[in-house]
Amino acid sequence: MDYFNYTNQQLLVEGVPVEDIVSEFGTPAYIYSKATLERHWHAFDKAFGDHPHLICFAVKSNSNIAILNLMAKLGSGFDIVSQGELERVLAAGGDPKKIVFSGVAKSYAEIERALEVGIRCFNVESIPELERINQVAEKLGKIAPISLRVNPDVDAKTHPYISTGLKENKFGVSVNQAREVYQLAKQLPHIQIVGMDCHIGSQLTELQPFLDATDRLLVLMEQLQEDGITLHHLDLGGGLGVPYHTEQPPHPSEYVSALLDKFKDYPQLEIILEPGRAITANAGILVTKVEYLKQSEDRNFAIVDTGMNDMIRPALYDAYMQIIEVNRSLVREENTYDVVGPICETSDFLGKQRQLAIAQGDLIAVRSAGAYGSTMSSTYNSRPQAMEILVDGNQIHLIKARAEFSDLWRLERLLPES
Numbered sequence: 543m544d545y546f547n548y549t550n551q552q553l554l555v556e557g558v559p560v561e562d563i564v565s566e567f568g569t570p571a572y573i574y575s576k577a578t579l580e581r582h583w584h585a586f587d588k589a590f591g592d593h594p595h596l597i598c599f600a601v602k603s604n605s606n607i608a609i610l611n612l613m614a615k616l617g618s619g620f621d622i623v624s625q626g627e628l629e630r631v632l633a634a635g636g637d638p639k640k641i642v643f644s645g646v647a648k649s650y651a652e653i654e655r656a657l658e659v660g661i662r663c664f665n666v667e668s669i670p671e672l673e674r675i676n677q678v679a680e681k682l683g684k685i686a687p688i689s690l691r692v693n694p695d696v697d698a699k700t701h702p703y704i705s706t707g708l709k710e711n712k713f714g715v716s717v718n719q720a721r722e723v724y725q726l727a728k729q730l731p732h733i734q735i736v737g738m739d740c741h742i743g744s745q746l747t748e749l750q751p752f753l754d755a756t757d758r759l760l761v762l763m764e765q766l767q768e769d770g771i772t773l774h775h776l777d778l779g780g781g782l783g784v785p786y787h788t789e790q791p792p793h794p795s796e797y798v799s800a801l802l803d804k805f806k807d808y809p810q811l812e813i814i815l816e817p818g819r820a821i822t823a824n825a826g827i828l829v830t831k832v833e834y835l836k837q838s839e840d841r842n843f844a845i846v847d848t849g850m851n852d853m854i855r856p857a858l859y860d861a862y863m864q865i866i867e868v869n870r871s872l873v874r875e876e877n878t879y880d881v882v883g884p885i886c887e888t889s890d891f892l893g894k895q896r897q898l899a900i901a902q903g904d905l906i907a908v909r910s911a912g913a914y915g916s917t918m919s920s921t922y923n924s925r926p927q928a929m930e931i932l933v934d935g936n937q938i939h940l941i942k943a944r945a946e947f948s949d950l951w952r953l954e955r956l957l958p959e960s
């Protein structure tokens with residue numbers, strides 16, 4: 543069941559007309575469906591059956607505290623990449639024992655805080671980071687659980703900016719060096735080796751790169767066994783894509799069952815996944831109002847009240863996001879529009895050359911906006927970020943209000959009078 547659908551040509555979220563939500567709260571607004579978030583999380587979790595596993599939701603895809611709280615209630619773990627994300631997860635009631643900490647630049651303070659709260663493990667991305675973790679753990683009198691992020695040198699066949707598993711990328715330790723690094727880790731007194739991880743990229747639409755990466759990790763895991771190192775878990779990262787347009791990525795259940803095929807001989811080995819986009823993207827839309835329709839010699843522009851400050855994916859990756867009318871019962875002439883925002887940048891577009899039947903004042907929605915939308919937003923041009931709303935059946939929750947203008951400079955200071 544799709545919780546975003548049209549009834550009488552009105553866009554609804556879990557049965558609630560988007561127009562009603564907007565008339566109460568205004569625009570621009572991210573609107574999420576709780577039932578969709580839950581369904582997507584369960585699709586991963588259930589597909590594992592009895593095999594030991596942990597779904598660690600990638601916080602970077604959507605870090606709204608209400609959504610993290612929802613994930614925590616489902617029993618989810620979390621993949622974090624900063625102390626900020628750690629504090630959010632804790633504030634949302636997440637269990638520290640289910641947190642894995644990725645990222646290439648963990649600071650002393652971040653490592654200290656993570657050890658203090660007792661996270662599940664550090665996904666270590668380099669030798670100097672390993673040494674730093676050992677040093678901080680020694681200072682605190684603790685043993686740090688670690689997994690080594692292995693860069694398997696697999697082409698994820700995605701946009702180059704979101705491909706992470708090639709040897710020219712900054713992430714992880716090369717698959718050829720990893721055995722040595724594990725040897726080093728074994729000798730460090732405040733390090734406990736618990737696993738191995740990889741993450742080869744985001745918005746992957748094919749299974750093969752995931753399977754190739756898994757094969758490489760399994761070979762390495764066997765070699766480590768010869769070296770007297772037994773892993774408790776393998777973490778295969780996130781990255782499963784979603785249909786933004788014409789893509790046909792595998793369903794989470796198909797993806798998990800293809801992975802599980804590789805682990806038939808390892809019934810005790812816990813598998814961790816770090817999905818972000820596949821849980822959140824299609825659980826949210828970004829609703830915006832058409833301020834102006836402008837005709838130039840060359841184009842028709844639909845100028846809306848949100849743009850790259852709230853949704854940067856089209857500007858950053860030339861990403862295609864579907865744009866739909868909220869009320870299709872209105873009588874409007876259909877036209878081809880570039881849908882652009884208010885920001886003073888030529889890259890400030892949400893979509894180009896789109897067929898839309900709209901007039902000034904109408905509402906339109908950017909689909910698949912639940913992932914990497916609000917989390918990548920900014921206040922550029924001093925525009926408060928879009929509010930966030932979660933629909934739960936017939937209940938509508940404002941989960942992030944739109945800032946007042948004065949909030950925008952709350953941390954800034956006037957110079958003293960001279």
Ligand SMILES: Cc1ncc(COP(=O)(O)O)c(C=O)c1O
Nearest residue numbers: 600741744780781816817818819
């Ligand atoms: C280490 C790590 N894990 C998980 C994710 C989540 O990826 P996705 O949202 O594509 O599932 C990312 C982002 O690409 C990541 O860098």
Ligand SMILES: N[C@@H](CCCC[NH3+])C(=O)O
Nearest residue numbers: 602704744745855913914
């Ligand atoms: N932010 C990206 C994905 C990168 C994921 C983080 N490693 C996107 O919107 O598609």
